Amino acid sequence: MSFHPDDPAATTPGRHGPPPRGGDAGNPATEADARRRAGREPAHVTASGGRPAAGTSTEAFLLPSTECEPPRGGPAHDAARHGVSGQGSLFAAAPAAAEATTRDGGPEASGHTAPDVVRHATPATRSAATAPPATPPPAADPSAQGTATEPGSSPRTARSAHGVRVPEPLGEEDRRRLLEGRHHDPHALLGAHPGPGGVVLRTLRPCARSVTVVAEGLCAELHHEGDGLFAGLLPVAEIPSYALTVRYASGDAGGPDREVRVEDPYRFLPSLGALDLHLFSEGRHEELWRALGAHPMAHDGVTGTRFTVWAPNAQGVRLAGDFTHWDGAQYPMRSLGSSGVWELFVPGLGEGALYKFEITGPDGHRSLRADPMARRTECPPATASVVTASQHEWQDAAWMERRAGREWHASPLSVYEVHLPSWRPGLTYRELAEQLPAYVKDLGFTHVEFMPAAEHPFGGSWGYQVTGFYAPTARLGTPDDFRHLVDALHAAGIGVLMDWVAAHFPKDDWALARFDGTPLYEPADPARAEHPDWGTLEFDYGRREVRNFLVANALYWCEEFHIDGLRVDAVASMLYLDYSREDGRWSPNAHGGRENLDAVAFLQEMNATLYRRCPGVLTMAEESTAWDGVTRATHHDGLGFGFKWNMGWMHDSLVYMSKDPVHRRYHHDDMTFSMVYAYSENYVLPISHDEVVHGKQALVSKMPGDWWQRRANHRAYLGFMWGHPGKQLLFMGQEFAQGGEWSEADGPDWWLLDPAYEAEPDHRGVRDLVRDLNGRYAETPALWQRDTDPGGFSWIDGGARDDNVFAFLRYDAAGRPLAVVSHMSPVVRKDFRIGVPPTPEGTWTETLNTDAFDYGGSGLHNSGLLTPEPVAAHGHPVSLTLTLPPLATLWLRPG
Template identity: 45%
Template sequence: MQDYQQLASATCAHPFSYLGVTPHNKGVKVTAYVPGAINISVRFASGNKAYALEANSLDGIFSATISMPPGDQYLLEITTADGTFTRIDPYQYQDDAFHAVHFIDHEPANLYRQAGAQTVSVPFGDNRVDAIRFAVYAPNASSVSVIGDFNQWDGRRHPMQKTELGYWVLIIPELAVGQRYKYEIKDGQGNALPHKADPIGFYAEQYPSHASVIFDHQQYEWNDDAWMSARNKDKYSAPMSFYEVHLGSWRRPDDSENKRYLSYRELADALIPYVKDMGYTHIECLPVSEYPFDGSWGYQPVGMFAPTSRFGNPDDFKFFVDACHQADIGVVIDWVPAHFPEDGHGLARFDGSHVYEYADPRRGWHPDWNSCIYDFGKDTVRQFLVANALYWLDKFHIDGLRVDAVASMLYLDYSRNEGEWIPNVDGGNENYEAISLLRWLNEEVYRHYPGAMTIAEESTSFPKVSRPVYDGGLGFGFKWNMGWMHDSLHFISKDPAYRRYHHGDITFSMVYAFDENFVLPISHDEVVHGKGSLIGKMPGDEWQQAANHRCYAGFMYGHPGKKLNFMGNELGQSKEWDHDGQLQWELLEYDKHKGLQTLYRDLNKLYQSMPALHEGDHDHNGFAWIDHENAGQSVVSFVRKGRKHMQKVYVVSNFTPIPREHFRLGVEDAGEYTLALNTDDGVYWGSQYPVRERMQASQEPWNHQPCSIELALPPLSTLFIVYE
């Protein structure tokens, strides 16, 4: 009787002990619980005869001892005040429900293959019927139920069975894909918690429900075999130029008045041709994992396994990635293991205890973002995060993960004052658990998906971030060069008259340029929160601002390292980025902005077409200074060299508005030199200062080089000069 009372109060932890089929000395006992039922009968799959169950004194409890054919299944005929209906009893499939937990902890990827809401089939007589197998980790809960539209969100109707591993399991036959669901969880003391979305949910609704949605990953048919089989090429010597995009504000539908977003499929139609035309090799999306607050841009994710439904369903996102690949464009997503928000339907205090986050706020609470921090030392959390990374590469064919805020994971005292953090076992500030996790993550990614890549946003000098784990590194493929970004932006924001005093800001990056496999980022973080737009950082009048912007972009594309630019940089957008709006596309009506866009297009294509500009991005033999000491004129010059080609590209940047006629540049070889690109060209809204298209090297030594050429350096410009 007490067990039945637990069912009635939705506090039952072991429904398999008395619901469904249990052994009895006179056959088997069949027990069903359907609140509000008037009569319940059992009908076996192998016959037409119905066996009436007897009502218990508690509402909805029916049972009977009957002779059941061996290995048979049955359905329930249920009569309520609203009529009679049938359903296949979930509680007869106990062995099938336990199937998930037998394999979950064998390897990380099993988590998303076994847990959550999985589409399966179960036997029913001579046939099999579709079913959904639920498995959720809540080790300290006293009870868990699946709730949804299919059971009136009533936690009494589908209690789950607790397993020794802390997972709760249940199979529900005939449950359709597309149904909404959550988990009703009571903590260890029996207190009801906010209804929780599925931590392994593949699809989620937006506000106000934030419900998980049953989804079948097996339906989409991919058409990117050519891309997937070819992407194992050497990325380090290949050109990679990333277009960083916030999918919600790149462009809004013309008829929406900014009230809706472009869908994933609409973005495939509009964004991909644009990126292709502009010459970028990859689209990097700000986080697409489901997040509740628009203003977080995705950096406060809740549904780590669900592409945000703001833009469509998971198959729509697959279509977008598929279309990118068919257009020879890679897709990288921002991945956020550094923190997660406290939203009631999310992971925080999931079963009333700290299942996913560190319990001590000195480790489990992020002061900068007012969010939780994963417990990187807990085996189940480590598997959760590594499985999630593999999931995006597996189910969505993602080409890379850019891992956000790595520095905040590596250091226990990150953004904390003395006394607000707990040292490690050696008394230091390194988070050994996070370091171990990141190494494991990278090993798993490259073991299973060698054609993919991981990229760290790491803002300190932590050693060997992009070096292999076997060499003592963290194992990332690439690292954002935050030092270059901050120093070079600091330099270019200065009035040209004062740049001579900050010359080291533009040259210092080459001291460490090959310590890591760097990506040069001008990211979303630099054009928001009062920092203004990229062109807005430039000093001077309207022409000088645009010229500084062009000169700086040219310097960036000449500098060793892969390239990343946030959307809008190429437009010379005057306003800082607004996630609630769209880019200022109307600016392209003006020659200045159209010229900047043309320059970025030409820089991307030059970078791709010139082996010297990309083959040695991570090889010190692919770079040599010509002159890094000319602070008086604020001119820097260097040469980029191919690894497999004899080509050399000389890059000269004049960071002042003063043109330099008869400027001599040292070169390594005798012969003819050709101007490949001039950021001051009229097509870019430049001054069209006269320059030499071809130059013959003389034997006059200069800049410690055996030969030299004579240039005309336009004001605020970068020149690319090629020697074949």
């Protein structure tokens, strides 16, 4: 039986009928489910994991520089083999064709097609399988005499006119726009459509010698209209289920022609529904990565890949790839209404295919662009996007459940910052998974923070000039390899944070800049688009689709890769319209101010959405100004971040530590000023990569004095940092006092920890201190339980500038104290009195001393139980007298 769109019986999608018009657009729940399934359903792939082989891949025509070749890699799906139904046709369907062929071209009695449909035919003969049915020839037609030829092709035989007639030619304007890649609806011209006297079938097959349509009861060669267009008027009343057999000249002189059986991409309804388009146009598609980009999927029972891209100002978009020799002529895409989205479903194309979009801008300029939504890329310096689907099975359900219940403001949080390509140069994601979790766990850090892991073309940017926002860098492996690394860290009990760049993007002409020939992702106003410091472009946060692209990207990393938090880079450059701009070179907001109100709204939306959808996730802002409310909730008009990097503390404390101890008394306030504003935001204390490059020197090299004093300063500073209110972040290499600046090419100087190196004990001692700092920190609630509560801190003595001493108390939720005393002079101070509160234990114990022998210090300490004396000091009724080692920090607890 057959169906017609006006037939009431054709309203239920199934094997023998098309879906209702518009797909499931009228049913949001159905469409949402379909969208979720579509993004996860893998296409057929070969056993080797490479491109689909013959019988499963798309037709590929290869265009060498001088001549056309037959395809390499095999044809698309055999329609009969996969039970192709009318769901894929534009109007009606017929049962799967019983056409069958064998490798040698002979017919088979069965109704199934042989798996391998690549056939060879000599130039002078045609396979019996392509002989036309016993149909009287049509009336003579001048254009149907088979005289049209292409370079290298043989003349058409009279047989080519059997079974089909010459249809009305395309209008000159439609034909020109189609061939130039500027047609908004190529599906209206290509594929099968009802016409006067039958069904018009037209296909665009550049470099083909001939194209034959194969359907139930019909096998006939189409007429060549020139320029790779083949067409015929089929003598049928309704559109059948059909496939195409395409014949190419051999690439070898005198060799046989090659034939491939293909599905027609232009017989399918749109594979992206109205709900997806509506949500995106409104800027509210929170799972945008499931709608746009390249998705291996099954569409109307046929496996292939759906390609979608947003290019609203383009005259036309075509698909190019390694399967077309990077020529987009064969695959023009259709525009889906006013959404600006272009779409094409290519049957048989699967994982591993390389692709780009060939975009014709308003000025007629044509460029090949990487997919902004690509979930996998080629390894730089190559720039193509790669079709991919995840096969990873997560093993971290217990971690994700525990994370959802964590309140990170009142929990231990110490972060080890890592540049993945250089932590151990040469390691892949999977090799890192064997070493990094064990190392970080041994040192006691609760989290790692990856410097930007998204794809970037220039390694020297450290990942901060992103071109592939949805793809982990291919330098170290595949997206599933990256998932494996995250899984391994979670298995070790370590959270994973990631630097996320939403402030700017580079100007590479194959990426986002002027993507559709106009400013699209960037503002049209050059005063707002150009970032003067970095030579990059800023995002247009006021455009709904751009804001959606970024918000969905944040969700993507947390949902698809189980990232536990994002550190948002360069927030200050987003917030201020005059950031790094001279007077007269920036455009004010609608109220005449310098605040970027669109960026504020974007950051609020991003944070609110992320915290709503991803329980237990955290966000951090690298924000270097006094903007109010960075970590205040969005419903209280804040930006909504969980934490803010305390750039002021970092700068001031490093200035102090760089001074000779003789002069530190004059800079004492640099170490105490942070407590004036410590509770205005939720802070992280960062010693990041930015502080150990570009002539700033490594942390230990910033310190004054000889080698011993530098290490002692380094240790004392770390003890002060871990005792100070706020969470800690330390960049790789600083945990063992690397003396040289970090290089992205060389990574940390691991040889310093080689036992054969004479100074190895010095570096091992600092690393052992970091391990103990993290261990004591995790088991001491006073250091993290009230990090955001002013009642969790009080000075013992913040004014001992002549002694270079800082003494303070930290309190846990039950009021139990921990005393921190930092002595920043290279002398020993004996009988140094500090006031302490009375405690039930009645005694105190030195629980950490950065001057210990094990850490490379002098070994001076306060041993045993320390009993307070009834001598009032610093506002407390009792006090302790201590020996303060040179350049050291002490932690003391009751008991």
